[in-house]
Amino acid sequence: MLCYYRDMNNQEIARLLRRVAVAYVINDEKKYRFQIIAYQRAADAIESAVAEISDLYRENKLDTIPGVGASMQQSLTELCKTGEVKHFQTLLASVPPAMFPLLNIPSFGPKKAYRLVTHFHLTDEKTVINDVKKLAEEGKIAELEGFGEKSQGEMLKAIQEFQLVKNVGQRMPLPYANELAQQIITYMKQIPSVEEIYPLGSLRREVETIGDVDLGVGTHDAKAVLDHFVNYPYKTRVLDCGDIGASLLASNGIRVDIKTQSPETFGAMLQHFTGSKDHNVHLREIALKRHVSLSEKGIKDLKTEKMKTYKTEESFYAALDMQWIPPEMRENVGEIELAQKKRLPNLVELKDMKGDMHIHSSFPMEESHDAGQSPIETMLEKAKKLGYSYLAFSEHNPSISKHSQKEVATLIQKRNEHIDKIYSKINSVRVVKMLETDILVNGELAIDNSSLELLDATIVSIHSSFQMDRKAMTSRILKGLSHPKAKIFAHPTGRLINERKGYDVDWEQLFDFCAKNNKALEINAFPSRLDLTDSLIRQARKYHLKFSIDTDSHAVEQMDLMQYGVSVARRGWLSKGDILNCMEYNELIEWLRR
DNA sequence: GCCGTTTTCGGCCCGACTGTTTTCAGTCG
Numbered sequence: 001m002l003c004y005y006r007d008m009n010n011q012e013i014a015r016l017l018r019r020v021a022v023a024y025v026i027n028d029e030k031k032y033r034f035q036i037i038a039y040q041r042a043a044d045a046i047e048s049a050v051a052e053i054s055d056l057y058r059e060n061k062l063d064t065i066p067g068v069g070a071s072m073q074q075s076l077t078e079l080c081k082t083g084e085v086k087h088f089q090t091l092l093a094s095v096p097p098a099m100f101p102l103l104n105i106p107s108f109g110p111k112k113a114y115r116l117v118t119h120f121h122l123t124d125e126k127t128v129i130n131d132v133k134k135l136a137e138e139g140k141i142a143e144l145e146g147f148g149e150k151s152q153g154e155m156l157k158a159i160q161e162f163q164l165v166k167n168v169g170q171r172m173p174l175p176y177a178n179e180l181a182q183q184i185i186t187y188m189k190q191i192p193s194v195e196e197i198y199p200l201g202s203l204r205r206e207v208e209t210i211g212d213v214d215l216g217v218g219t220h221d222a223k224a225v226l227d228h229f230v231n232y233p234y235k236t237r238v239l240d241c242g243d244i245g246a247s248l249l250a251s252n253g254i255r256v257d258i259k260t261q262s263p264e265t266f267g268a269m270l271q272h273f274t275g276s277k278d279h280n281v282h283l284r285e286i287a288l289k290r291h292v293s294l295s296e297k298g299i300k301d302l303k304t305e306k307m308k309t310y311k312t313e314e315s316f317y318a319a320l321d322m323q324w325i326p327p328e329m330r331e332n333v334g335e336i337e338l339a340q341k342k343r344l345p346n347l348v349e350l351k352d353m354k355g356d357m358h359i360h361s362s363f364p365m366e367e368s369h370d371a372g373q374s375p376i377e378t379m380l381e382k383a384k385k386l387g388y389s390y391l392a393f394s395e396h397n398p399s400i401s402k403h404s405q406k407e408v409a410t411l412i413q414k415r416n417e418h419i420d421k422i423y424s425k426i427n428s429v430r431v432v433k434m435l436e437t438d439i440l441v442n443g444e445l446a447i448d449n450s451s452l453e454l455l456d457a458t459i460v461s462i463h464s465s466f467q468m469d470r471k472a473m474t475s476r477i478l479k480g481l482s483h484p485k486a487k488i489f490a491h492p493t494g495r496l497i498n499e500r501k502g503y504d505v506d507w508e509q510l511f512d513f514c515a516k517n518n519k520a521l522e523i524n525a526f527p528s529r530l531d532l533t534d535s536l537i538r539q540a541r542k543y544h545l546k547f548s549i550d551t552d553s554h555a556v557e558q559m560d561l562m563q564y565g566v567s568v569a570r571r572g573w574l575s576k577g578d579i580l581n582c583m584e585y586n587e588l589i590e591w592l593r594r
Numbered sequence: 595g596c597c598g599t600t601t602t603c604g605g606c607c608c609g610a611c612t613g614t615t616t617t618c619a620g621t622c623g
Contacts, residue, residue: 154612
C-alpha cells in the first residue's frame with residue numbers, strides 16, 4: 001500500500017526523539033540512563049542544526065550531525081523513507097500520549113506526568129492540562145501517595161503561569177532582557193553586601209533571545225543578598241529560595257535566577273553559570289580525564305579530594321590548560337578544542353566598527369517601504385559621537401510603481417546633492433552614497449543602471465514574494481547580487497524573531513557566490529532581525545567572505561543598536577578582518593568598486 | 595546510544611532545591 005506523508009521538520013524530529021527519551025525514563029530510568037542522554041543530545045543537536053534532516057538524508061550527510069551516531073542515523077533514515085520508525089513506535093506504545101503536554105510545564109517531569117495520567121486515566125492530549133488543573137483545584141492530587149498539599153498548590157500555580165505566559169509569547173529578544181537585568185542589578189546594588197554582580201547564562205553569552213535572566217553575586221553574606229532579592233518590588237512571586245540561590249518571577253513573567261558565591265571563588269561560579277550546558281558538560285568530561293571534577297565552587301582533585309578555588313574565570317580555564325574562552329563562543333561547537341590549542345580567534349569588538357552601512361534617513365526618497373525619521377545631519381552628528389569615520393546612507397529605493405526610472409534617478413541625484421552640501425559643512429564623517437534596492441521576483445534590481453551609476457554601491461534585499469521555493473529564491477538572489485553595483489545582501493534570511501520564518505535559500509551556494517564575487521552578507525543588528533544568525537555565520541565563515549554589521553536604523557537612536565550586531569558576529573566567531581565596515585574609508589571604497 | 599590527540603571498549607557532568615520523606619526522589623539549570 002502506498003503511503004503519502006510530509007517530511008518532518010527538525011523541530012518535529014527533535015520532539016519525537018525527546019518523547020523516545022521520556023519513554024525510556026518511564027520504562028527504566030536506571031537501565032537506560034545513557035540512552036536517555038543520547039536521545040536528548042541528539043534532539044538538541046537536530047533542533048539547532050542549520051540544515052533540515054530530510055535534506056541531509058537525501059544528500060547522504062546524516063553523519064555530519066554531532067551526537068547522531070550509527071544507530072540514530074539508521075532510525076532517521078527509516079523515518080525519512082517511511083515516515084515512521086518501528087523501534088520508536090514500540091517504545092512509545094508503552095507510554096500514554098496524554099502525558100506529553102504536561103512536560104511543557106515547569107516542575108512537571110516524566111515521573112509526575114506519568115503518575116497523574118495513569119492514575120486518573122487521562123487520555124485526551126488536548127484537555128490534559130486543564131484536567132490536571134481541575135483535579136488540583138478539587139484537592140484530589142494531594143491524596144496521592146508521594147504528593148501533598150504543597151506540591152498540589154505549586155502544581156496549580158505552575159499551570160496557571162504556564163497558561164498565562166503561553167499567551168504572551170516565550171523568549172525575550174536580547175535587548176529587552178538586558179534592560180530587565182540592568183534594573184534588577186541597580187536594585188541589588190542598593191545593599192553593600194553585594195560586592196559584585198553580573199548577568200550570567202544566555203544573557204552573558206548574548207544569545208539572540210533569552211528564556212530567563214541569570215545573575216551572579218559575589219558576597220560574604222548570602223543571606224542578606226537573597227533576602228533583598230526576594231523583596232524585589234516588581235515581581236509576581238518568589239519561586240524558590242535556598243541558602244545560596246533564589247529565583248523569582250518578574251512582573252513581565254520572566255524568571256530571574258540569582259546565585260551567590262564568595263568573591264574568592266567567583267571565577268568558578270561565573271564559569272559555571274555562564275554555560276552553555278553543552279559547553280560545561282564537555283568541559284567536565286575533559287576534566288574527568290585529568291582526574292579533576294569541576295563545579296561552581298572550584299576544581300576538585302579526585303585523588304586527594306582537595307578543592308581549589310578560582311577568583312577569576314581566566315585562572316579557572318588556565319587550570320585546565322586552556323585559553324579563556326569568550327562567553328559568546330561557549331556553545332560546544334569546537335571552541336574548547338581551539339582553546340586547548342591556544343588558537344581561539346580574536347573576536348571583533350564594538351570599538352572596531354568604523355562605520356554603519358545601512359542607514360535610512362528622513363530625506364524624502366518617496367520609497368515604498370518604511371522611510372527613516374531622522375535627518376541626514378542628525379545621523380552624521382551621531383556617527384561622529386560613535387567615533388565612526390564613515391556612514392552609508394541606504395534609504396529604500398523610490399517606489400517604482402509611482403515613479404518612472406527617470407524620476408527615480410532625479411530623486412537620487414537630489415539626495416546626493418543634499419549630502420554633498422552637508423558634507424562640505426560637517427567634514428568629519430565621510431559619507432558613502434548607497435541605497436537599499438529591492439531584488440524583484442525575476443531577479444532584476446528595482447532601479448535601472450542610470451540610477452545605479454549615481455551610487456557608490458547598493459545594498460540589495462528581498463521585500464516581496466517570500467514563499468518561492470529554494471531553487472527559485474536562490475537564483476533570484478544570485479541574479480540580483482550579480483549586478484556590479486550590488487555589494488551587500490541585507491538581512492539575508494528575512495526572518496523576524498517570533499514573527500516570521502525566513503525564506504528558503506541554498507546557503508552553501510550563496511556563500512560560495514559571495515566569496516568568489518566580492519559580495520558581503522549583512523549582519524543586521526535590528527533586535528527583531530539579528531540576521532544572519534550566529535550558526536549560519538559560523539557556516540559561512542569557512543568560505544572567507546566579508547560581512548557587514550549594520551543597524552538598519554530608521555531613527556537616530558537606533559544607531560546605538562550596533563552592539564547587538566557585534567554580539568551576533570562574535571557568536572559567529574568573526575574577527576575584525578572578516579568585517580567590511582571595520583575597514584578604513586579608503587580601503588572600503590576600493591572594495592566597493594572591486 | 596555515543597564517542598576517542600591517553601580508549602573501537604568502557605566509560606558517560608555536577609550540584610541545588612523542594613516536598614514528602616526518616617534517607618530519598620523528582621526536577622531544574
